[in-house]
Structure formats: structure tokens, C-alpha cells
Amino acid sequence: MNVSIIANQMMVLFLMMVAGYGAYRRGMVSREGTKSLSSLIVNILNPCLILSGVMNKEVTYGPRLILENLLLVFLMFALLIALSLLFVRLARPGKDRENTYRLMVIFPNLGFMGIPLITSVYGQASVIFVAFYIVGYNLLIYSYGILLSTGKGGRTERFPLRRLINPGMGASVLAILIFALRLRLPEAVGSFFGYMGNAAVALSMMTVGMTVAQADLKSIFMDRCQLGFTAFSCCWCRSSAFPFFTCCPSIPCPTAFLFS
Numbered sequence: 416m417n418v419s420i421i422a423n424q425m426m427v428l429f430l431m432m433v434a435g436y437g438a439y440r441r442g443m444v445s446r447e448g449t450k451s452l453s454s455l456i457v458n459i460l461n462p463c464l465i466l467s468g469v470m471n472k473e474v475t476y477g478p479r480l481i482l483e484n485l486l487l488v489f490l491m492f493a494l495l496i497a498l499s500l501l502f503v504r505l506a507r508p509g510k511d512r513e514n515t516y517r518l519m520v521i522f523p524n525l526g527f528m529g530i531p532l533i534t535s536v537y538g539q540a541s542v543i544f545v546a547f548y549i550v551g552y553n554l555l556i557y558s559y560g561i562l563l564s565t566g567k568g569g570r571t572e573r574f575p576l577r578r579l580i581n582p583g584m585g586a587s588v589l590a591i592l593i594f595a596l597r598l599r600l601p602e603a604v605g606s607f608f609g610y611m612g613n614a615a616v617a618l619s620m621m622t623v624g625m626t627v628a629q630a631d632l633k634s635i636f637m638d639r640c641q642l643g644f645t646a647f648s649c650c651w652c653r654s655s656a657f658p659f660f661t662c663c664p665s666i667p668c669p670t671a672f673l674f675s
Contacts, residue, residue, distance in 0.1 A: 424536045428620050435624025449625045456619050461530050462586035464612030465549070468534065468542025469594045470605040484544050488551040495521045496559075514563045521563075522556050531616040539612075543594050546587035553584045 438444050444452070499520035503513045523529070529548075533541055557579055592598075 428532065428535060428616075431617055431620035432624035432627070435621030436628045437624075438621065439625040439628040444625055446629060449622060449629065452618060452622045452625070456615055456622060458582045460611060460615035460618060462582040463608045464530055464534060464539075464615045465542055465546055465583070465586040465590050466593070467605070467608040467612035468539040468545075469590045470600055470608055471602070472540055481547075484547055488547050491548075492521070492551060492555055495523075518560060518563055522552065522560060531619040534612075535616050539609075543590060546590045546594075549583055549587040550591070553579055553581070553587075 435444075439449065499517035502520055503516055506516065508516050530542070530545055533545055593600075
């Protein structure tokens, strides 16, 4: 895709964030209102956006492309686990925060911001690739993520199967089935999910802006580990991921863009 097109789309998304920032600062939205919007986006709008990407769409992706995407799902999370170990070794945040930073490196904001971002830049046909990542993300965060959060020496919980049953996971699995079986649904159903999904893009970006407006930016910039994490995730993670994605040239840009 042309770099100028991506830059224009990113500018549009940034302006949406600025609008959300301004809305919070002017008192149009409260802290509780931001939480309610986040819940609405995660539980209703983003799942609709995932499903709208595969409903009644003419998709030309072949089996080889899907298999390459699944391979990249595995490679991406394996690489993030390795990078999380490298980060805590370099930053030395302390034993009490070590696993917290590892969780932050391994589990990026894939669903809340990633889905609208990919859809806005690359179109709804790319959402099917996001679905595979969400399935892998959920499986990993409720297994390895819980292991990290309880601590190395703590009691390990059983795999929480119930937590896997959530709107994002359900929509992803359903989207994969619709895509694999080439199901055609009534036009009204497709339009409903399309309209609902379209609302996710603007609201997600605005909610990010509202969240930034609530943050104590001064304390973040004064925290050495926070600054190190930002630089690490923006620079090291992208440059480390690049060789993996260039090894699979037939994978469309959405898959690689998820990492950024």
C-alpha cells in the first residue's frame, strides 16, 4: 500500500484521538463515561467489526496465505516472549514489577485499538487476519499470562476455560468459520454488522484520547522504566519483527501492521 495513503489514514486516526482528548478536557465525557465507552467498544462494536469484515465479502485469500498467517501468529508471540525477557534484563524494573512489564511487552493492545486501526488503513477484508491473532492472544493470555501474573513462585491456577468465552473470541471464531465455509448471510444482517462495526473506529480512537487526557503524563515521563518500555516497544520490537514478515512476502500488510 502507498505510504502516503497510510500516513493520511494515521493522521485521521490521530485527529480522532485529539477530538476525544478535547472532549474529556472540556467536560463533555466523564471518567465513568470513558469506562462505559470502553466496555461498549470491546463487547459490542469491535466484535461487530470483526464479523462485518467477512460477511458477504468476496475474499480471494488462498489456503497458503492462511497457513502463513497462522505461522506468523506463533512466531509473533514467541518473539514477544523472548523480547519480554530481554527487556526486563536491560531495564531491571525490580522483582515486584518484572512480570508486569513482561505482560505489557507480550500482550499489546490488540483488540481495542488494533482492530479499528487495521480496518481503517487496510479495509474490512483484512479483518480475517486479525481474527487469527485474537484467538491466539486469548489462548495465551489466559494460560501463560495468568502464570506470569501469579508469579514464578506462586500458585498456578487451572486454565480458565470460561474466560475464553468472551465477545471478541466468539466473534473471531465465528468469523473464521464464515470465512472457511464461504457462508452467505441475509443482506440485512450484513448491513447491521457493517453499520455497528463502522462506529468502532471513531469511538475507539476517541476513547484512547480520553484515556490519555486522564493519565498523569508527568509521572510517566519521569519513570525510567516507562520511558524505556516505550522506546523498546516502538523501536526494538518493530525492527526485530521485520525479518519474520519479509520472509513471507505473500502475507498482506495487515498481518505485519498488527505488530506495530
